[in-house]
Amino acid sequence: MSEIRDINLWESGKRKIDWVRGNMCLLNSIKEEFAAEKPFAGLKVALSIHLEAKTAYLCKVLAAGGAEMYVTGSNPLSTQDDVAAALVHDGLNVFAWHGATAEEYHRHISEVIKIGPNIIIDDGGDLVNTIHNEYPQLIPNVIGGCEETTTGIIRLINMDKAGELKFPMMLVNNARCKYLFDNRYGTGQSVWDGINRTTNLIVAGKNVVVAGYGWCGKGVAMRAKGFGASVIITEVDPIKALEARMDGFKVMKMEEVAKIGDLFVTVTGCKDVITEKSFYNMKDGAILCNAGHFDCEVDVAGLKKIAVETKLARNNIDGYKLSNGNWLYVIGEGRLVNLAAGDGHPAEIMDMSFAIQALSAAYLAKNKGKLSSMINSVPEEIDDDVARRKLRFWGIEIDTLTEEQEKYLNSWQV
Ligand SMILES: NC(=O)c1ccc[n+]([C@@H]2O[C@H](COP(=O)([O-])OP(=O)(O)OC[C@H]3O[C@@H](n4cnc5c(N)ncnc54)[C@H](O)[C@@H]3O)[C@@H](O)[C@H]2O)c1
Numbered sequence: 001m002s003e004i005r006d007i008n009l010w011e012s013g014k015r016k017i018d019w020v021r022g023n024m025c026l027l028n029s030i031k032e033e034f035a036a037e038k039p040f041a042g043l044k045v046a047l048s049i050h051l052e053a054k055t056a057y058l059c060k061v062l063a064a065g066g067a068e069m070y071v072t073g074s075n076p077l078s079t080q081d082d083v084a085a086a087l088v089h090d091g092l093n094v095f096a097w098h099g100a101t102a103e104e105y106h107r108h109i110s111e112v113i114k115i116g117p118n119i120i121i122d123d124g125g126d127l128v129n130t131i132h133n134e135y136p137q138l139i140p141n142v143i144g145g146c147e148e149t150t151t152g153i154i155r156l157i158n159m160d161k162a163g164e165l166k167f168p169m170m171l172v173n174n175a176r177c178k179y180l181f182d183n184r185y186g187t188g189q190s191v192w193d194g195i196n197r198t199t200n201l202i203v204a205g206k207n208v209v210v211a212g213y214g215w216c217g218k219g220v221a222m223r224a225k226g227f228g229a230s231v232i233i234t235e236v237d238p239i240k241a242l243e244a245r246m247d248g249f250k251v252m253k254m255e256e257v258a259k260i261g262d263l264f265v266t267v268t269g270c271k272d273v274i275t276e277k278s279f280y281n282m283k284d285g286a287i288l289c290n291a292g293h294f295d296c297e298v299d300v301a302g303l304k305k306i307a308v309e310t311k312l313a314r315n316n317i318d319g320y321k322l323s324n325g326n327w328l329y330v331i332g333e334g335r336l337v338n339l340a341a342g343d344g345h346p347a348e349i350m351d352m353s354f355a356i357q358a359l360s361a362a363y364l365a366k367n368k369g370k371l372s373s374m375i376n377s378v379p380e381e382i383d384d385d386v387a388r389r390k391l392r393f394w395g396i397e398i399d400t401l402t403e404e405q406e407k408y409l410n411s412w413q414v
Contacts, residue, residue, distance in 0.1 A: 001070075001115075002088045003108065005081040005097040013086030016053035017060070023347035024054065025393040026355035026386060027061050034065030039362040041066035046117035048109060048127045049148055050078035050339045051096050054350035056087050061358055063092060067119070070112040074123040076100040077332060078339035106130075113138065119361055120145030124293045125152040132159070132166065144168040144364040144371065146357055150183070150214070151269045151293035160374050168371040170360040172353070175378035177386040179215045182353045186345030187338065188219025191265060191291045192227065194342030198316050198331050199287060204228030209261035211254065212268035213237075213244040216291060220265050221249055232257050236270075258282050265337070266290045266297035275299040276306060282328055287317075289331040291338060300334040316341050355386045 021028065034040075045062055049055045051073040063069050071087060073079035073096040084094045093115075095108040113131050116138050120127050122145055131138055144167050147153050153173050159165040172178055196203070208229040210221045217233070221244070224231045232250040234257060235241040241251045258278035262285075266273045269292050276299065290297045303320050304310070313319035318330050332340030344350070359382045364371075391398065401409070 001093045003095045003097075003111065004084040004088055007085050007088055009082035010085040010089035011082075013053070013056070013080065013082035013084065014089070016080070016083055017056050017086055020053045020347040020350075021057055024057060024351040024354070026351045026389050027057060027358065029389060029393075030355055030358050031061040031064045034061060034358070034362070038066035039365050040119070043118040043143075043365060044068045044070060044115055045119045045121060045361065046070045046072075046112040046115065046127055047121040048072045048074045048112065049121065049123040050074050050344055051084055051094075052078065052080045052339070052344050053083050054344065054347055054354065056083045058350075058354040058357060059087060059092055060090065061354075062121075062361065063090075065358075065362065069093060070095070070115050070117065072096045072108045072112045073100075073105075074126060075335055075339060076102075076105045077335050078344070080343075110134065116141045118143050119364055121148070121357060121361060122146070122152055123148035125155040128152075128156065128159075128165075128169070132164065136166075139166045142167040143368045144170065144376075146170040146172045146360045146364070148353070148357065149173050149293050150179075150216075154269065157375060165374040168364070168374050168376055170364060170376050170378055172356050172360055172378060175356045175360075175383045175386075177352050177383050177390075178356050178378075182345060182349050183215035184219040184222075186219070186349035186353075187216040187267065187291055188223040189349075190338035190342055190345045191220050191267075191289075192223050194337040194340070195263070195265075195287075195289060195331065198314070198337075198341040200314075201287075203263070206230070206262040207232060207257075207260050209234065209254075209257050209264045210249075211264070211266040211273045211297070212270075212292070213240040213249075214267070214269075216267040218247075220267055220291060221247070224265075225249075229263075232261065234273075236268075254278055255281060261286060263287045264289070264298075267292050268297060269293060271296040272299055273297045276302050279303055279306065279322060279328060280324060282326065284326040285329070286326075287329045287331065288334070289337040289341075290334045291336050293336065295333065295335045298330065298334040300330055303328065303330065352386055352390060355389070356382060359385070 045067040095111040233244040258281035307320035309321040
């Protein structure tokens, strides 16, 4: 049961999966354990994460643990058709293709829900929303789910506050082994990989504007500085703004910085961060892209409306000419640039994020019916286990507290 672009692409996809497997030591060790313990025996798992090689390997790890896998993407532009083909070739069920229309994307999400999943692995909330809104009769089958990203978690918390979340969710993004590494170092590196390979322009000497100084924004700004850019931050949170200033960056309002920016990266999780007000202020040739989960940060629809002329400037870069004669360029249609114009985070980073995903899914299966809260943090033991395994695989040893030290740290009398 599958709906993919072309099964004949499987060999190229297999090569990509084999390559990441060689760099995902945590998942390799978890796969061996799952193969022996079969924590998902008899369970159907629906998964919606950007469908490229690292995600495909996570699917194979869950399948090794006995899961019947139903897989789709989490963004129409991030699915890699050869990777999807390789999974189908291995007997998994996949519903996704690159460049899906809004209707096709929704159909693919619906297909993996319609099979009646027991565990949901989501990235941005599309699976959870769809089952709650369109297939509530299937909710009783669901043991629980895991959410990969900040934006999805914000939605889950809002759903829970409204009393609308009907099964327990694990907040994978909020595990320290996820956001401290994936959001910061992963986004920091892969955003620049996507921008650089797509534009083939220099970053040094440019005014790079990063909207949002959260975990992802910190990474994007840090790496832009490393490339030699002058980095300017926009923020709405006064503490994050101060943090950015003390990290050595300029902080300005978007409307003002629009006048001097050469390259803009939004990564806020908010909407309408760059809109018409700023477009008209921008320099001729300014480049815009987004790394936040949804494509609502740069108002590309608004830009299309006010453009007097458009062109495909380069593969994956659309040009828009404004009435003042200036051309603005948008990478990857304003969808998250590291996946719409690249291969996403490095394998070693996704190894950590997906180890948390895999172990959290197994935790859900083990604790079926026992979780009283709908919103659940990843247990510290899982977080620590992932960090310790990673250190071990990288050959790094750390100190341990002596009994005396433990006593000292746990007492208040000197
Ligand atoms: N591209 C990727 O691979 C990737 C990876 C992880 C997370 N994400 C997504 O990136 C987004 C940010 O994630 P995060 O973990 O950094 O979140 P975060 O909450 O740590 O940071 C977001 C920051 O944006 C700021 N912000 C909000 N609205 C703003 C606005 N209008 N203008 C300027 N600043 C604003 C907030 O104050 C906050 O500091 C989310 O959508 C998340 O899902 C993308």
